[in-house]
Amino acid sequence: GYTNGVLSVVADGFHSLLDGSSNIIALIGIRMASQPPDEDHPYGHQKFEILSAMAISLLLFLAAWHIVSDSLVRWSESGNLDPHPIGYVILLATIMVNAVVYRWQRYQGHQLKSPLLLADSDHTLSDMVGTMGALVALFAIRNGWPIVDLIVALVIGLFIARVGYKIALQSAGVLADRAPIAPARIVEIARLFEGVRDVHDVRSRGFGSGVFVDMNLHVDPSMTVDEAHRIAHEVEEKIREELPEIHDMVIHVEPEGTH
Known part of the structure; x- marks a missing residue:
């Protein structure tokens, strides 16, 4: 993305980097949450899972801010964009991998009733949608519509922010002891x-x-x-x-x- 100046691909790559970081956070959170109750934590350690989900939402907000701010800065700039064909291959491969990861995370999240895995699956879904948008932007640039790149980057940024807000809202409810059963x-x-x-x-x-x-x-x-x-x-x-x-x-x- 940086090599070719394609902002939507930069946005998607930045999002993918954060997706990997969120997976690491999720693994750490699940490991800490799975510890049995002890004298200091008689109700267990499950809320570490929620704290990890909040950390993921923070990463998403940071990614959204970075992408949207870059898009606004680039809005008035112009230049000739010539995306390399390898970009199409990389984006298609990323979509397929994320589709498999998303389905696994969603299934395990429902099976284990884990809000952290479900939050991470939402993150993976947003990554997949962003990659699809970047692919559309590449085709548009090749056909003489560079403005689509900026529009797609903005949409990706706003979509990521929406996912982050959803995760933060759900996590805040658990931390505030919202009643899960009527x-x-x-x-x-x-x-x-x-x-x-x-x-x-x-x-x-x-x-x-x-x-x-x-x-x-x-x-x-x-x-x-x-x-x-x-x-x-x-x-x-x-x-x-x-x-x-x-x-x-x-x-x-x-x-x-x-x-």
Whole structure:
């Protein structure tokens, strides 16, 4: 891209470089997040995965800023562009490789319920779309439309920024402990059991397969401790059966009429 002065190819190459960096960040994040809970981190280390996703979004914003600013600087410049034929081959090969990587990341992300892998797959998709745009720009330049190069570079930059914003928004929600499960769904399941008089203060946090839930369960005041414990255990089993993403639950049992 720099050799031929084709800005869209420079933008795509810069994006590909960041794509490799994000893959390294993702691997480090997954490794740190997979560590078991310890005394200092009783809820585990999963949020390292989210911090890694935030780092990826930052890289995307930096790439977008670099590409868009370069495009605006070059907007008033002119010159004869003559892209080398090898550029077409490289871009086509890049598209095919990214397509395979994207499908694998997307599949594994859904299988493992990993927001980091899904974020990285979005990054790979944006890279693939950017490469397609760069390929279109090369054809346009060869046919006497150099302005298309600048337009494509701008579009690539804005598309990358959009992906970065999406990843940052999703990651911020997890870091802020946005509820991953609607309380009404848990209340609905708990109320199926005879003896459950009320359910309140249902809270959930976490993501993927590491969701933590706590709730208050009101039962008949005349129940024995054993009976109340049995109902709470049955409620927990049913909720975890219906919502397998729950990693741990805490149910506080109270007699009806108390808070």
